[in-house]
Structure formats: C-alpha cells, structure tokens
Amino acid sequence: xxxxxxxxxxxxxxxxxxxxxxxxxxxxxxxxxxxxxxxxxxxxxxxxxxxxxxxxxxxxxxxxxxxxxxxxxxxxxxxxxxxxxxxxxxxxxxxxxxxxxxxxxxxxxxxxxxxxxxxxxxxxxxxxxxxxxxxxxxxxxxxxxxxxxxxxxxxxxxxxxxxxxxxxxxxxxxxxxxxxxxxxxxxxxxxxxxxxxxxxxxxxxxxxxxxxxxxxxxxxxxxxxxxxxxxxxxxxxxxxxxxxxxxxxxxxxxxxxxxxxxxxxxxxxxxxxxxxxxxxxxxxxxxxxxxxxxxxxxxxxxxxxxxxxxxxxxxxxxxxxxxxxxxxxxxxxxxxxxxxxxxxx
Amino acid sequence: xxxxxxxxxxxxxxxxxxxxxxxxxxxxxxxxxxxxxxxxxxxxxxxxxxxxxxxxxxxxxxxxxxxxxxxxxxxxxxxxxxxxxxxxxxxxxxxxxxxxxxxxxxxxxxxxxxxxxxxxxxxxxxxxxxxxxxxxxxxxxxxxxxxxxxxxxxxxxxxxxxxxxxxxxxxxxxxxxxxxxxxxxxxxxxxxxxxxxxxxxxxxxxxxxxxxxxxxxxxxxxxxxxxxxxxxxxxxxxxxxxxxxxxxxxxxxxxxxxxxxxxxxxxxxxxxxxxxxxxxxxxxxxxxxxxxxxxxxxxxxxxxxxxxxxxxxxxxxxxxxxxxxxxxxxxxxxxxxxxxxxxxx
Ligand SMILES: CC(C)[C@H](C(=O)O)[C@@H](O)C(=O)O
Ligand SMILES: CC(C)[C@H](C(=O)O)[C@@H](O)C(=O)O
Numbered sequence: 001x002x003x004x005x006x007x008x009x010x011x012x013x014x015x016x017x018x019x020x021x022x023x024x025x026x027x028x029x030x031x032x033x034x035x036x037x038x039x040x041x042x043x044x045x046x047x048x049x050x051x052x053x054x055x056x057x058x059x060x061x062x063x064x065x066x067x068x069x070x071x072x073x074x075x076x077x078x079x080x081x082x083x084x085x086x087x088x089x090x091x092x093x094x095x096x097x098x099x100x101x102x103x104x105x106x107x108x109x110x111x112x113x114x115x116x117x118x119x120x121x122x123x124x125x126x127x128x129x130x131x132x133x134x135x136x137x138x139x140x141x142x143x144x145x146x147x148x149x150x151x152x153x154x155x156x157x158x159x160x161x162x163x164x165x166x167x168x169x170x171x172x173x174x175x176x177x178x179x180x181x182x183x184x185x186x187x188x189x190x191x192x193x194x195x196x197x198x199x200x201x202x203x204x205x206x207x208x209x210x211x212x213x214x215x216x217x218x219x220x221x222x223x224x225x226x227x228x229x230x231x232x233x234x235x236x237x238x239x240x241x242x243x244x245x246x247x248x249x250x251x252x253x254x255x256x257x258x259x260x261x262x263x264x265x266x267x268x269x270x271x272x273x274x275x276x277x278x279x280x281x282x283x284x285x286x287x288x289x290x291x292x293x294x295x296x297x298x299x300x301x302x303x304x305x306x307x308x309x310x311x312x313x314x315x316x317x318x319x320x321x322x323x324x325x326x327x328x329x330x331x332x333x334x335x336x337x338x339x340x341x342x343x344x345x
Numbered sequence: 346x347x348x349x350x351x352x353x354x355x356x357x358x359x360x361x362x363x364x365x366x367x368x369x370x371x372x373x374x375x376x377x378x379x380x381x382x383x384x385x386x387x388x389x390x391x392x393x394x395x396x397x398x399x400x401x402x403x404x405x406x407x408x409x410x411x412x413x414x415x416x417x418x419x420x421x422x423x424x425x426x427x428x429x430x431x432x433x434x435x436x437x438x439x440x441x442x443x444x445x446x447x448x449x450x451x452x453x454x455x456x457x458x459x460x461x462x463x464x465x466x467x468x469x470x471x472x473x474x475x476x477x478x479x480x481x482x483x484x485x486x487x488x489x490x491x492x493x494x495x496x497x498x499x500x501x502x503x504x505x506x507x508x509x510x511x512x513x514x515x516x517x518x519x520x521x522x523x524x525x526x527x528x529x530x531x532x533x534x535x536x537x538x539x540x541x542x543x544x545x546x547x548x549x550x551x552x553x554x555x556x557x558x559x560x561x562x563x564x565x566x567x568x569x570x571x572x573x574x575x576x577x578x579x580x581x582x583x584x585x586x587x588x589x590x591x592x593x594x595x596x597x598x599x600x601x602x603x604x605x606x607x608x609x610x611x612x613x614x615x616x617x618x619x620x621x622x623x624x625x626x627x628x629x630x631x632x633x634x635x636x637x638x639x640x641x642x643x644x645x646x647x648x649x650x651x652x653x654x655x656x657x658x659x660x661x662x663x664x665x666x667x668x669x670x671x672x673x674x675x676x677x678x679x680x681x682x683x684x685x686x687x688x689x690x
Contacts, residue, residue, distance in 0.1 A: 086531045116463060117569075143533075145534040151500035151534070152499050152533045154482065155494065158493035158494070159493070186429065188497045189495045217589075217590040224462075242565045243565075245566050
C-alpha cells in the first residue's frame with residue numbers, strides 16, 4: 001500500500017515526521033511519499049494544492065496530513081481566497097471525496113483534570129462527531145461578494161445527507177447505538193430536508209439505532225453542560241465545524257485529538273490542532289494527535305485494526321509516562337516519539 | 346409610556362406575571378397591555394403572531410416577551426413552518442425591527458460553583474454578546490425545499506453589518522472597550538464582507554475601540570476554555586444563535602439570563618430560557634430572567650437607568666436570600682417575586 005504524507009505548515013512537518021516514524025515501525029511494508037500542501041506549497045509552487053500533490057494522491061491508499069496555515073496576521077491570509085492555505089485543504093478534501101469527518105472526543109481516565117469542565121462533568125465523556133465535509137455552505141458555487149452585498153448558499157441533497165448519515169449509523173453500531181442528528185429545522189428548510197432524510201434512513205435500514213434530533217443551539221449548550229448524554233453526533237458541515245471544535249476543548253488538550261475523513265476512495269487523516277506557528281521548528285510540539293491520526297489511518301484507511309490498537313495503546317502509555325508541555329509535562333517531540341516507539345516494543 | 350407584554354407559552358405567563366408585578370412597583374405610571382403570541386396564539390387565533398398583537402405594538406414603547414413554543418414532540422412542531430410558535434417570534438422581531446440582540450453573560454461573585462466550568466475559569470466572566478437578529482440565513486427569501494434538495498441563503502449587506510456593529514462599539518465604550526467580531530472569513534464570502542465592514546467602521550468612527558476578528562470555530566472553543574478573554578462579542582445571526590446559547594451555560598443557570606433586542610423602534614425584552622413545558626403551571630419557575638429582562642426594558646426601552654439599577658440590585662439580593670430550585674434553593678415563583686418586591690423597598 002501507498003501513503004501520501006502532506007506535512008504542510010507550522011508544526012505540521014515535526015508532528016508528521018513523528019507519525020511517519022511510528023508508521024514505519026508498525027507497517028514497514030507501506031510506501032510513504034511526501035508532498036506539498038498549504039502555505040508552503042503556495043510559496044514553492046504558487047498553488048496551495050499543487051498538481052504534483054494531486055497526482056500523487058490518485059493511487060494512494062490514504063493520506064496523512066499535518067497542518068496548514070500561518071499565523072493570524074500571516075501574509076497568506078491576504079491572498080485571494082483560492083490561493084490561501086485553507087483553500088488547499090478544502091481542495092484536498094474535495095479531491096479525495098472525503099464526505100465524512102470523524103472526530104472522536106474522549107476524556108481518558110485520570111486526565112479529567114486537564115478539562116476546563118468540572119471533573120465530574122468531564123469524566124467518562126466519549127463522543128464521536130460525524131461531520132459532513134463536502135456539502136452545505138462550504139462548497140456551494142452559488143456565492144459572491146460584490147460591492148456592499150455578499151451571500152453564500154447552504155444546500156444539501158438527499159444523497160449527500162444519506163451517505164454521511166450511513167457512516168454515523170455504522171459507527172453507532174460499533175458503539176452505544178445512539179445517534180443525535182443536529183439541525184436548525186425550526187428555521188431552515190435545508191435542515192428540514194436533513195432531518196427528514198436522516199429519520200427516513202434510520203427507519204428503513206437502521207432500526208436498531210436510537211436516533212434523536214436536536215437544534216444546533218441546544219447541542220452547543222448540552223455538549224458543555226452534560227456531554228455524557230451524547231454517543232454519536234451527526235451534523236452538516238458548518239454546524240460540524242463549530243461543534244467539533246467546541247467538543248474538542250472538553251479533553252483539555254487539542255494535542256491529543258486525531259481525525260479521519262472518509263469517502264469512497266482514499267481517506268484523509270489529520271490531527272485537529274492548528275499549525276501553531278509560535279512554537280514551530282522548536283521540536284516541542286506534541287505529536288500525539290498526529291500519531292493517533294496515523295492510528296486511525298491504520299484502522300480505517302488500511303484496515304489493520306491490530307496495528308491501530310497497538311499504536312493507540314503505545315500513545316496512552318507515552319502520555320502517562322512522558323507527557324508533553326501542553327499536558328503539564330516536560331517531554332519534547334523527540335522524547336515523546338521515542339516513548340511511543342519504545343512502548344510499541 | 347406603553348408596554349406590551351406577550352406572555353406566550355409554557356412558563357412564559359408565570360414569569361411574565363412576576364416581571365409585571367415588579368414593573369408596576371418601580372414604574373407605576375406605565376400602561377401595560379397584554380397580548381397573544383406563539384402556540385397559544387395559534388390555538389386561539391390560528392396565527393402565532395395575530396394581527397391584534399401586531400396592531401398593539403405599533404404605539405408601544407417596549408415589548409416584554411415571556412417564552413414561546415411547546416415540548417419537543419408538541420403537535421405545534423408539525424404545523425407548516427409559518428404557523429409554528431417560532432414563526433411568531435421571528436415575525437415579532439421583524440415587525441419591531443430589532444436588529445441587535447444583546448445578551449449579557451455574567452458569572453456573579455459567589456455563584457461560580459453553579460458553572461459547569463471549573464470555578465477558576467468561570468470566575469469573573471463578563472461578556473456581552475451582540476447578535477445580528479434580522480439578517481443572514483434566518484430571513485433571506487431565497488430559500489426552498491423541493492423534493493430531494495433544499496437550500497437557504499446567508500446574505501448580508503453593508504448597512505445591515507454597520508447598524509449592528511455600531512451597537513457593539515457603543516456597548517464596548519460603556520464597558521472595557523474591546524470587541525471581538527466573529528466570522529468564517531476563511532471560507533465564506535459573506536464573512537469577508539462582514540469582516541471588512543466591521544473593520545472599516547471601527548477605523549472610521551470608533552478608533553478608541555480595540556477590535557479583533559476571530560473564526561467562529563475558534564470562538565466556540567475559547568468561550569469555554571478561556572471566557573475571560575472576551576468583552577463584547579459581535580456576531581451575525583446564525584453564529585450568534587449558537588454562541589449566545591453556548592455562552593449562556595457558563596453561569597450555570599439559564600434562569601437568571603435576560604436579553605434585549607434593539608432596533609430603531611420599540612425594543613423587545615425577554616428571558617433567554619425556553620418555555621419549559623415540563624414545569625409550566627406549577628408555580629416553581631424561576632422568574633429572575635424575566636424580571637432582569639424588565640430591568641433591561643427600563644434601561645434600554647424607557648431610558649430609566651435608576652429604576653433599572655434598582656431592579657438589578659433587588660434581584661441580586663433575592664437570588665442570594667431566596668434561591669429558586671434551579672439554583673439549588675427552595676423558593677417558588679411567588680416567594681422569589683416577593684423577595685424582589687421586598688428588596689425594592
Ligand atoms: C481551515 C478551515 C477551512 C477548516 C474548516 O472550517 O473546515 C477547519 O476549521 C477544520 O475544521 O478543519
Ligand atoms: C426559537 C428560535 C427561532 C430562536 C432563534 O434561533 O433565533 C431561538 O433559538 C433564539 O435564539 O432566540
């Protein structure tokens with residue numbers, strides 16, 4: 001199998017290098033090819049998603065992404081939209097056809113104290129957010145800024161709703177069997193369609209799943225006030241952008257949170273943290289999220305659950321024994337990565 | 346002056362009655378007229394925002410709203426969209442031209458323990474959310490559900506952005522002088538316009554205000570992880586719906602949170618909690634939010650800051666001495682209201 005790595009900007013290269021070391025250890029037969037994306041790709045190739053990267057992905061089995069984007073005041077943010085680092089990311093998602101973004105949010109036993117929530121609220125939280133990633137207001141072509149007016153269109157079709165809902169139902173079957181579908185059906189027609197189609201699919205093909213529907217504003221409240229009530233949360237793209245970042249604060253460190261984006265072809269695996277330009281190049285970034293993303297790649301991209309479990313366990317051990325600075329510990333990127341490799345055996 | 350009260354559904358009538366008692370005490374010269382809205386108005390007049398209510402508002406100086414809507418599985422939610430309780434609320438906002446929704450989020454000293462956040466994070470939080478209330482994806486006429494496709498349009502114009510931004514800058518001048526404007530300018534054209542216009546207005550007319558721009562997903566994280574970094578948060582309608590409910594969980598009880606919606610005419614004042622049909626009619630609802638909304642009505646609607654301060658102080662005393670059940674106390678609606686009236690003098 002062939003994996004394409006896309007280290008990207010900021011701390012992306014450091015944490016991706018760590019994840020690659022781990023992949024080489026547990027899947028030595030895999031071919032790994034590195035390519036450019038994001039702001040760096042714009043600098044070198046005048047394109048945040050260069051043709052060469054696009055080509056390399058055509059026969060890849062999975063892609064491992066680092067991070068893209070610069071500091072808040074980076075010159076990249078002043079480029080025309082289609083040249084900005086984020087456009088490279090969006091083009092990558094579209095190219096791979098990854099319509100379902102999976103974000104596990106888990107508070108590990110003994111790490112409740114890291115959460116901004118009270119320990120009794122954070123304890124035992126185990127949510128999977130399934131976010132639609134290729135539709136809605138993100139990609140719709142009916143969009144414009146023109147003088148003193150601008151608009152974007154939030155659009156969904158039944159096939160788009162159904163394919164991502166299937167992923168949520170499938171995931172719930174492996175978990176506690178409950179899906180909460182998010183919408184704003186009291187205001188939006190597009191949510192009315194979403195709710196109707198998700199319910200119909202459940203009634204047709206997933207009778208064993210307990211499905212309920214909640215408004216996005218209510219979910220935003222309850223994810224904080226009572227996160228344990230959720231198992232799988234299914235949401236459209238924009239609501240998912242907000243809710244998945246919101247939920248990601250619960251464990252208390254973005255440094256340990258991986259993600260997988262799945263579609264009909266190669267999957268895309270990436271840590272959810274940003275490019276952290278303030279600490280880039282110093283060798284102190286926490287590579288746990290990137291390594292756990294490699295774990296998700298092994299599980300969902302290469303269908304190697306044993307290797308994936310192996311990686312998950314090794315990261316848990318390293319987090320306990322060699323916590324990085326963002327977790328209140330002292331380990332740098334190197335030390336942490338070695339701890340993982342050691343725990344791998 | 347004339348005030349129209351709109352008690353609405355669920356616990357709306359109980360908490361509005363409490364607020365009216367307080368208003369009669371501190372502003373005995375005011376005429377108060379009660380009218381129908383929401384699900385009850387649909388039952389009685391086949392319209393969630395009846396013509397008679399609309400007419401009564403024409404010469405009102407302010408409106409005091411209770412709550413609208415039924416239980417999650419209420420038959421009202423199955424009506425055609427324009428007959429549902431929420432449509433009455435949206436029509437009311439539009440009728441009054443209330444384009445700026447103000448939601449103070451304050452953790453009162455000594456009440457940090459009610460927050461789902463750790464006390465050291467909740468302590469001292471004092472945010473004002475200014476949400477655009479008449480534009481964006483809520484009201485745009487370019488919307489449709491048709492067979493297996495549906496869409497809504499998020500649209501803003503410069504005048505719409507500027508009028509609400511002025512409210513945020515004005516409010517910041519009375520506070521700590523900082524405005525965070527929320528958008529998703531890395532993806533949406535409509536956010537690009539929003540960011541550009543807010544910045545231009547600041548540079549032109551509000552040089553003393555410190556303005557920064559943050560992405561909505563980042564604000565969702567930071568409002569929970571580090572709420573003290575915010576003073577005034579300025580946001581468009583849909584992001585504001587999500588963020589203002591999210592921020593509302595910080596104080597730990599929706600029962601104490603008022604809101605004001607301002608425009609060029611009469612303002613609309615309402616508690617932010619829902620209609621709580623499960624406890625409606627039992628006389629146990631916490632009327633603090635409704636009474637504090639009456640306080641905002643005195644301040645912003647009738648320009649009577651002394652009376653408003655008087656009410657705020659009396660509610661603070663009553664909360665300390667006679668907390669309601671949602672706050673871990675024993676007081677019912679009557680007891681709490683009497684405690685407020687007593688504290689008033
Ligand atoms: C960078 C941005 C375009 C992206 C998104 O909004 O999807 C990011 O916030 C994410 O959630 O992966
Ligand atoms: C009931 C609903 C239409 C309304 C909104 O979304 O504006 C509510 O959530 C609010 O925030 O006041």
